[in-house]
Amino acid sequence: MTRFVMVIDTRTCIGCGDCVVACKIENNVPAGLNRDWVVEATRGTYPDLKTEFRSERCNHCSNATCVTLCPTGASHHWNDTNIVLVDADKCTGCKACIAACPYDARFVMHPGGYIDKCTFCHHRVEKGLDPACVSTCPTGCMHFGSLDDPHSKVSHLLKTREYKTLKPETGNDPNVYYLI
Amino acid sequence: MFEELLVTARDNALIDPGLHIWTWEVAMYLFLGGLTAGIMIFAALMTLRNKEEVAPFATMRLALLAPIVLSIGMTTLFLDLEHKLFVYRFYTSFQITSPMSWGAWILIFIYPISILQIFSTLRSGFSPLALFVDRSSIGTLALDWCERYRREIAMAVIPFAVVLGIYTGILLSAFGARPFWNSGVLGVLFLVSGMSTAAALVVLMARQRSEKELFTWIDVILIAAEIGLVALSLISLASGSGQHIEALQSIMGGPYTYVFWVLFVGIGLLIPLLLEILDLSGVSKSLAMLAPVLVLIGGYALRQVVMDAGQESTWTNYSTQYSSELLQRLRESE
Numbered sequence: 096m097t098r099f100v101m102v103i104d105t106r107t108c109i110g111c112g113d114c115v116v117a118c119k120i121e122n123n124v125p126a127g128l129n130r131d132w133v134v135e136a137t138r139g140t141y142p143d144l145k146t147e148f149r150s151e152r153c154n155h156c157s158n159a160t161c162v163t164l165c166p167t168g169a170s171h172h173w174n175d176t177n178i179v180l181v182d183a184d185k186c187t188g189c190k191a192c193i194a195a196c197p198y199d200a201r202f203v204m205h206p207g208g209y210i211d212k213c214t215f216c217h218h219r220v221e222k223g224l225d226p227a228c229v230s231t232c233p234t235g236c237m238h239f240g241s242l243d244d245p246h247s248k249v250s251h252l253l254k255t256r257e258y259k260t261l262k263p264e265t266g267n268d269p270n271v272y273y274l275i
Numbered sequence: 276m277f278e279e280l281l282v283t284a285r286d287n288a289l290i291d292p293g294l295h296i297w298t299w300e301v302a303m304y305l306f307l308g309g310l311t312a313g314i315m316i317f318a319a320l321m322t323l324r325n326k327e328e329v330a331p332f333a334t335m336r337l338a339l340l341a342p343i344v345l346s347i348g349m350t351t352l353f354l355d356l357e358h359k360l361f362v363y364r365f366y367t368s369f370q371i372t373s374p375m376s377w378g379a380w381i382l383i384f385i386y387p388i389s390i391l392q393i394f395s396t397l398r399s400g401f402s403p404l405a406l407f408v409d410r411s412s413i414g415t416l417a418l419d420w421c422e423r424y425r426r427e428i429a430m431a432v433i434p435f436a437v438v439l440g441i442y443t444g445i446l447l448s449a450f451g452a453r454p455f456w457n458s459g460v461l462g463v464l465f466l467v468s469g470m471s472t473a474a475a476l477v478v479l480m481a482r483q484r485s486e487k488e489l490f491t492w493i494d495v496i497l498i499a500a501e502i503g504l505v506a507l508s509l510i511s512l513a514s515g516s517g518q519h520i521e522a523l524q525s526i527m528g529g530p531y532t533y534v535f536w537v538l539f540v541g542i543g544l545l546i547p548l549l550l551e552i553l554d555l556s557g558v559s560k561s562l563a564m565l566a567p568v569l570v571l572i573g574g575y576a577l578r579q580v581v582m583d584a585g586q587e588s589t590w591t592n593y594s595t596q597y598s599s600e601l602l603q604r605l606r607e608s609e
Contacts, residue, residue: 112283127599132285134593137278148282160451166375167364185364188357190289190296191375197452197590199294202287208358262590265451 097176098157098242099215101229102249102258103150104274107236110135110148114228114237118152121216121227128202130213131228147275150228150237153200153213154261154269155179161192161201169210177270178217183209197265215239281595284602292595294586300355305443305578306472307348309465311385312440313473314341317493318392319429319436327399330489332481335400338392340476345389349382374446381439388435391428394421440466447585455522455588456581458511464504465578471497472574475547475567487563491551494570498548505540522588531584539580543573 110133118124118131131152138145157177162170169185170192172178181192186209193201193210204211216226220239224230229237240249249272252258256274263269289296318338327334356362365379394417398405408414421428444462451457474494478487512523526535550566553559 110282115283128287129283129285132281133283135280135282137276137280140276163370163372164375164449166370166373166379168368168370169364183358184361185367186358187361187364188359189355189375190357191373193290193296194294194450194586195452199290199589199591202290203296203357205288209361210357265590 096157096172097174098270099155099176099178099220100240100242100249100253100270100272101152101215101226102238102240102252102272102274104236104238104252104256105147105149106274107234108133108148108150109234111233113231113233114150117227117231118213121219122214124211125205128205128211130200130211149261149273151198151200151261152228152271153179153196153215154198154267154271155213155215156267156269158266158268160195160197160265160267164191164195166191173217178215178220179212180214180217181210181212183207186210197262197267198269279591279593281593281597284597284599285595286597286599294589295583297355297582297586299579300351302575302579302582304348304352304355305465305582306575307344307351308443309440309469309574309578310472310476311341311345311348311469312436312466313470314338314344314476315385315389315392315432315436316440316470317473317477317490318396319432322396322425322429326489329483330477330481330486331483332486333477333490335396337477337480338389338396339401341389341392342386345382345385374442374449378442378446381435381442385435385439388428388432391421392432394418395425395428396422398422437466440469447581450585452590453522453585453588454515454518454590455512455525455585457515457519458508460504460508460511461581464501464508467497467501467504468574468577471501472571475570475574478567479564488555491555491563491566494567495548495551495555498544498551498570502540502544502548505544518588518590522584525584525587526580529584531580534576534580535584539573539576542569543576547573 112133115129115131115133122130124130131150134149134151136147155177159179162172162179166189167185167187169182171180171182173180188203188208201210201212219226225239229239238248238252240247242250244250252274253272258272258274260269260272285291314337317333321330321334353362369380370376397418405418408418441462444465447456448458448461471494474490474497477490481487512519525531547566547569550562554563
């Protein structure tokens with residue numbers, strides 16, 4: 096399984112939300128629905144506060160419970176990679192995958208009725224391009240690539256920097272990494 | 276202080292601010308599916324134990340209700356689907372890791388086996404209907420065959436009905452992302468609750484005193500077992516990880532406290548248990564018909580509260596400043 100990961104540097108992210116706008120434009124996400132979002136996490140007591148910005152989306156988990164619990168096979172791993180996609184022609188809109196996602200990254204497409212979410216812009220990845228959010232980021236804090244290549248930027252970053260993933264204790268094996 | 280705030284507009288329908296993807300349609304299906312399982316199990320058990328004299332309704336007529344009740348449940352389940360035209364996709368694949376896929380296929384097997392069960396007692400239970408089937412020679416052959424293999428059919432019904440009753444609970448408990456559901460007891464709890472509601476239905480519909488008494492007895496045992504299972508699920512959550520303990524708060528002081536303790540445990544379990552015991556001991560017969568009605572209400576309340584509290588239980592707790600209503604008002608004022 097080719098492992099595509101996103102590595103986001105929380106130390107250079109300023110929480111501008113350009114990734115969110117880029118996604119909406121690239122993927123024609125309807126008004127009122129969002130495939131990605133930015134979280135501002137604040138810790139401490141004034142004046143000793145520490146703030147972290149995180150651009151979040153589907154984690155394209157290697158062990159994705161949305162895939163294992165989908166009753167029709169609509170939720171699937173794309174082309175033997177960890178990229179999780181939904182085949183709208185197989186989706187009944189039963190919403191099991193929405194309940195199965197510990198990151199609440201999925202939603203019901205309006206007006207379609209099938210389930211939708213971040214695709215890691217697989218249509219761009221196919222052509223060797225970065226996802227729209229990564230290529231738009233004005234601070235260059237977002238990185239995308241394959242972990243199978245030991246010389247890729249993302250492999251290098253994860254070898255040299257401290258990082259975390261979100262809720263790894265769910266066992267889903269998420270593939271969006273945050274440098275801390 | 277630790278606060279996680281959504282700083283971009285995220286207001287996904289049914290997801291934010293708390294997950295509320297499933298409403299009464301799914302709760303109703305979970306209830307009616309469990310009731311169907313109970314109906315089929317009791318009809319089969321009464322046949323196997325030759326209870327025609329003591330419990331004629333459950334032995335000869337009850338089974339007819341199974342496909343009717345199940346069809347109502349499947350209709351409400353269909354109403355819940357967001358992509359309705361693609362409902363046939365449940366039957367173009369089998370996903371071994373998805374309890375929902377198992378459920379879809381079990382429902383397909385339940386219908387024919389339920390028809391066999393109905394046919395095996397149709398002549399004695401519903402003679403006008405049997406006369407109608409008997410008009411064609413194939414109908415006569417089918418009725419003859421089902422009557423001859425009545426016991427074998429009853430034995431085959433039980434495992435299918437048990438799986439039907441238990442799978443709805445396993446379906447919910449398989450969602451690791453929803454800590455409130457994440458307990459192995461849920462499958463058995465739903466099965467026992469389904470059987471208890473079916474016993475209550477027999478008490479309501481049977482005419483013979485001996486049958487009402489037998490099923491009141493059965494219901495007392497099942498309610499007692501259900502109380503034990505509810506206690507086990509609560510212990511399982513209370514002794515779990517932080518997420519489980521937090522999930523438990525929704526019925527321990529949180530928004531579902533009254534629905535759970537008053538409507539389900541009080542009105543749905545304890546009061547009917549007391550009324551049934553009073554009825555059996557001959558102390559008070561005046562409220563005898565109230566108990567089974569309360570059991571049915573409690574059965575539905577269980578599904579509704581477990582579904583609601585469960586889908587809201589979560590691993591993420593983001594607060595948001597974004598208000599779609601405010602945005603709408605700003606747009607209108609322009």
